[in-house]
Amino acid sequence: MSAETVCKACGEEFDTRHNGCPVCGTGGTDVYRPFKPPFVYDVHGQLINDSEGDRVLDMRGWGRLTGRGSRAAGFSDELGAAIQDRIGRRVVELMNADAKRIEEEAEEA
Numbered sequence: 001m002s003a004e005t006v007c008k009a010c011g012e013e014f015d016t017r018h019n020g021c022p023v024c025g026t027g028g029t030d031v032y033r034p035f036k037p038p039f040v041y042d043v044h045g046q047l048i049n050d051s052e053g054d055r056v057l058d059m060r061g062w063g064r065l066t067g068r069g070s071r072a073a074g075f076s077d078e079l080g081a082a083i084q085d086r087i088g089r090r091v092v093e094l095m096n097a098d099a100k101r102i103e104e105e106a107e108e109a
């Protein structure tokens with residue numbers, strides 16, 4: 001038996017037995033949808049892409065890292081980029097571990 005409902009976020013009709021809206025993921029546990037893991041950190045753009053090259057996140061905080069104001073760290077561009085890279089790689093690790101956990105839980109269900 002199916003139970004249709006309309007997604008409050010995108011308006012798509014879907015079967016409530018799905019893990020949230022199959023179009024935008026609203027109501028489900030797959031928070032990355034429609035982006036596709038595994039995610040990759042791009043050191044040239046300080047950004048995070050999905051497995052198809054679609055941009056998911058940009059690293060920010062350049063002014064905080066390299067600026068000269070009272071709240072700025074005043075790091076060199078090289079050090080600022082290294083810090084962005086370190087954080088970006090960590091975020092990718094966490095996102096990929098989370099996406100893997102979501103996939104495993106979906107397989108067990």
Ligand SMILES: [Zn+2]
Pocket residue numbers: 007008009010011012021022023024025026
């Ligand atoms: Zn939707």
